[in-house]
Amino acid sequence: MNYDPQSLLGQATPRVDGVAKVTGAARYAADEVVANPAYAYLVTSAIARGRIAGFRLEQAMAVPGVLDILTHENVGDALKQSPPGPDGKPSTTTLESERIWHDGQIIAVVVADTFEAAREAAHKVEVDYAEERPAGTFGDEGTQTEPAEAPFGPNPEVGDAAGAFAAAPVKVEARYATPTQHHNPLELFSTTCAWEGSKLTVYEPTQFMHGTKARMASQLGLDIQDVRAVSRYVGGAFGSKGVNGRAAWVAIAARRVGRPVKLVATRADGFTTNSYRAETLQHVRLSAERDGRLTSFFHEGWELSSRPSPYCVAGTEQTARMYACPNILTRVNVVHADRNTPGYMRAPAETPYMFALESAMDELSYALGMDPIELRRVNDTQIDPVSGRPFSSRSLMPCFDAAAVRFGWQRRDPQPGSMRDGEWLVGYGCATACYPVFTGPAGARLTLMPDGRAQVAMAGHELGTGAYTAVAITAARLLGIDVDDVTVSMGDSDLPPVIVAGGSSNAASTALATAKVCEEARRRLAAAAVTAADGPLRGLDPDALVLVEGRLRHDGGAEEPIRDALVRVGGRLEVYAEHVPDGLPRGAVAALGDGQLLFQHNGNRSDVTAFAFGAQLVEVRVHRRTREIRVPRVVSAFAAGTIINPMAARSQFMGGAIWGLASALHEATELDHGAARYVNKNLADYMIPVNADVPSVDIIILPEKDERVNALGIKGIGEVGIVGMNAAVANAVFHATGKRLRELPIRAERLL
Amino acid sequence: MSGTLNRREVLSGSVLGVAAAGLGGAALGAAGPDAVAATPAAAAQGSPARAEIVLRVNGRDRLLAIDPRTTLLDALREHMALTGSKKGCDHGQCGACTVHVDGRRVLSCLTLAVAVQGKAVTTIEGLSAGDRLHPMQQAFIAHDAFQCGYCTPGQIMSAVACVHEGHAGSPAEIREYMSGNLCRCAAYPNIVAAIEDARNQMERS
Ligand code: FES
Ligand code: FES
Secondary structure, eight states: OOSOHHHHSOOOOOOTTHHHHHHTOSOBGGGOOBSSOEEEEEEEOSSSSEEEEEEEOHHHHTSTTEEEEEETTTOTTOOOSOOOOTTSSOOOOSTTSSEEOSTTOEEEEEEESSHHHHHHHHHHOEEEEEEOOOOOSTTSTTOEEEEEOOTTSSOOEESOHHHHHHHOSEEEEEEEEEOOBOOOOSSOOEEEEEEETTEEEEEOOOSOHHHHHHHHHHHHTOOGGGEEEEOSBOSOOTTOSSSOSSHHHHHHHHHHHTSOEEEEOOHHHHHHHSOOBOOEEEEEEEEEOTTSOEEEEEEEEEEEEOSSOOOOOOTHHHHTTSSOOSOEEEEEEEEEOSSOOOOOOSSTTHHHHHHHHHHHHHHHHHHHTOOHHHHHHHTOOSBOTTTOOBBSOOOHHHHHHHHHHHHTGGGOOSSTTOEEETTEEEEEEEEEEEEEOOBOOEEEEEEEOTTSOEEEEOOOOOSSSOHHHHHHHHHHHHHTSOGGGEEEEOSBTTSOOBOOSOTTOHHHHHHHHHHHHHHHHHHHHHHHHHHSSSSTTTTSOGGGEEEETTEEEETTSOEEEHHHHHHHTTSOEEEEEEEOOTTSOTTHHHHHHTTOOOOBOTTTOSSOBOEEEEEEEEEEEEETTTOOEEEEEEEEEEEOBOOSOHHHHHHHHHHHHHHHHHHHHTOOOOEETTTTEESOOSTTTSOOOOGGGOOEEEEEEOOOOOSSSOTTOBOOOTTHHHHTHHHHHHHHHHHHHSOOOOBSSOOGGGGO | OTTBOOHHHHHHHHEEEOOOTTOOGGGGGGGGGGSOOOOHHHHHTTOOOOEEEEEEETTEEEEEEEOTTOBHHHIIIIISOOTTSOOSOSSSSSOTTEEEETTEEEEGGGSBGGGGTTSEEEOGGGTSBTTBOOHHHHHHHHTTOOSSOSSHHHHHHHHHHHHHHTOOSSHHHHHHHTTTSOOTTOOHHHHHHHHHHHHHHHHHO
C-alpha cells in the first residue's frame, strides 16, 4: 500500500454514531425488541463452597405468571459443554451439577411472564445446602498455590538476577498488594434468546461476536450456522463481556417455554457471575550501579483464581521488558480459592504489575538520590532486554519530557514532605505506562454505491471506543470520500468475522482490514479504468491511480469522478478482503468465524517487540491533619503510533487515566473472609468516580511514526491510559508525606 | 430477522391502546372492553395481577396494563419500547434511568409507573423537536461527552434539568449537581464542557 497513514488519518472527527447515542436510538442488546418475551431472573448461591442438597420450589412456582424454574435437577443434558474460563481452560460451573464453587454462583433460573413475577419467584426459591468451610483469598486456610507459566511465552529470565542483586551497590526489595476490582460497565450483563425452529438469535453485549456465536453453538450442541449473535452497541465492557455462565441457560429456557427469554442480571449478580480483576501479591527486587543503571530485576507475582481455573495475567511479561537490565528473573503463581473465575479487566496484566515495578523504581530513585524521571532515562532502551529484539518504536522519554514540561516537574523539590501549600502537603509523582500491541485478523466487505457512497460491513464491536467512526474515517480517507458518505455496519455475526475487541487491538485490526478492502476496490476501479476503450485514464499505470477527493486520479493529473469509474464495473462494486497479521495462518479469518482467538503479539512475532508507551505525572495533596487525599492535576503523555481519530483517542486516554486514578484511590471489591463473599456488590459501595471526583486531566498525544508495528502504524490506545496511575499516585503520596504505601487502594486511613 | 418484531407490532401486544390526548386517570373506562381484566381470578389462574394505567409520555397518552410493581423505567423499556432510558443498577445508584416528570429529573428505576399517572413524563426520545437535536444533545456530540453512550440518555436528561434548575453556573457546580449520573467510561470532563456550552445556548434562546 503506497500511502502514509499519518497524513491520511489523524483528523479529529465527531463520532458517526453520536446522534444515535444522544437520542436513545442506539440499540444495546437489552434494547432489542423481541416478540412476547418471557423474563428470566437468576437465583445465586448463598454459600461459597459445598453442594446443593435440594430445592424447595413450591412457593416460587405458585407465584402467578411463573413459567419455569431451571435447576441442575431438571435440565438434564441440555447443556452439551460448559463454558470455559477467559483463557479457554476449565472454569467454575453453574447448573451442570449440585457443586458450589463460589458465593453468588448461578444455581437456578426462574422464567415468568413478567420481570416482576420472575423476581418475586426467584426470592421464593428455597435451597438446602451442604456447606463446607470456604477459603476466600490469600492467607485463608485451604487455598492452594501452584506455579504458573505466563500466557504469551515462558516466564522471562535473563542472566543471573540473584547473583547480580547480591553484588550490587544499591538495591531495593519490597512487597506490594493490589485488590480485587470489578469492571462494572454501566450496562448490566444481559442475554436475550429467541428461537425460530432450530435457529437461535442471541442478543448479548459481547466483545467477540463470533466467539459468542461459536460458544452458544458448542454449549447447546447446535450447528454453528444456526446461531446468530447480535450486539450493535455495548454499554462499556473493559474486558468483562465475553464468555459467561448465563447465556446458554437463557437459550435453554427459551426453548423450554417456547418464547423468547430476556435476562438482565442485577448489578450484584454481575459481581459473581462474570469475571473481575483478581487481587495480587508481588515481590520485587531491583538493584543498580551508583549511576542508576539497573543490574538486576526480580519480580514474582501471586494471583488469585477459582478452584478449577489456572487463569493468570502474569504482568511480569511486561515489567521484564520495561528497562535495560542484564539480569532478570520472573515468576508467577496462581492461588486457588473458593471464588468465581477472574478475567481480563482493562490492562489486565499491566495495571497490577506495573504498580509494583514503577513503585520500586521510585523507591530506587530515592535510594540513589536521583530524579525518578532521570532514573527512567538512564535505563531507557530501544532493545527488548528479554528477547534482544528492537522495539518497533519506543517514545517513552519523549512522553516523559512532554509531560514534565506541561506539568512543571522542575518545581519539584526532591525531599519528601518538603512541599506545602497551607495545610496541604504537596507531592509530585510519576510512572511509566505501557501496553503491548495485539493485532488480530479481520474480514471486511465494502460496497461502493453508484452515487459514490460506501458501505463497510464487518462483525466489529462498538464498546465506546469509537469503532464505527474509526472504520468510517479509514474508509473515507482511503476511498477519497467524506466520512459522512461512509456507512458502517457492525455488531452482527452475519457479517465478516473480526477479532475480539480486546487487548486494545480493535483499531489496528479493523483499520487494517478496512484498508485492505479499500485497496482492493481501488485496484479494481483502476484496472477497469486503464483498460477501458475510452476515458481519461486509458492506458495509464493502474498502480499510479489513487482515490482522492471523490475522484480516481493519476499522479500525472488525469482523473475522473469515482462515479464514472464505477459505471465501468457495473455501477456498484462489492469487494471482500481479509487482513491477516504476519505469522498467523492464512485461514485465520475463517478460524475466527469458528470462535478461535488468533492474535499477533510480542510472544509470537519474531521481528520486533511492540508496545505503546506513556508517562503519567500527578500532583497529590494530603491534608496535614485529616490525611484527606486530593489529586488536583493529572498530566499524561502517550505515544501510540498512528491515531485514527484524535478526538475519540483523547477521550479514551482520559477515561483510562481516570480509571487509573480510581484504581489508585477508590476501587476495591471487599471480601468477607469467613464467607468468601463480596460485600460491596453495588454502585454505591463499590467506589467508581463520580463527576465531582475528577480533577483536571491533561492528555498529550505525541506524534509517533511506527513503520514496523503494522502497515498503518497503529498500536492501540484503550488500555495504556490506566497503567501508570497506580504507581504515579503512590509515588506522589510518598513525595508528599514520606510514607510509602505498597498496598492499593490508597485511602486516608492508611496514611494515619 | 429471526424472532424479532418491529416496535409497532410489539406495542400492540402489551399496550392496550393509545388513548386520546388529554385522557386522565379518571377516564380509564374509555379503554372499555379491550382492556385486560386484572381480576383475582385471573391471578389464581396463573397470570400476574395487572393494573391499568395511563401514562403521558413525550406528549402522548398511553394506556397500559402492567404489574403494579412495575417501575417507570421498566414500563418505558418493556411495555412501551422506549428503550432510550437505561438500566444501570435498578437501585437509584447510577442515574442511567433519569427522565423528567413534570419537568423535574427523576430516577425512573425508583419510581413506580402507577405513581406518575396524570404527570408529564419526558424521556430522551422526547427531548428533541423532530429531527432537530436539543442543544444539550448537540453539545454532547461536539464535546465527545460520551464513549459507550450507555449513561448518555440519563446524563443528558439530568444535564437539561441541571441547567433549568440553575445549577450549571460554574464547572464546580456542574460537577456537583451531575454527580448522581455515573459514567464508567469517565467522560466527565467532556460532560462538564458540553453542559457549559449547552447552558449558554439554552440561556440565549
Ligand atoms: S438504573 Fe436508576 S439509578 Fe441506576
Ligand atoms: S459513556 Fe459509557 S458509561 Fe458514560
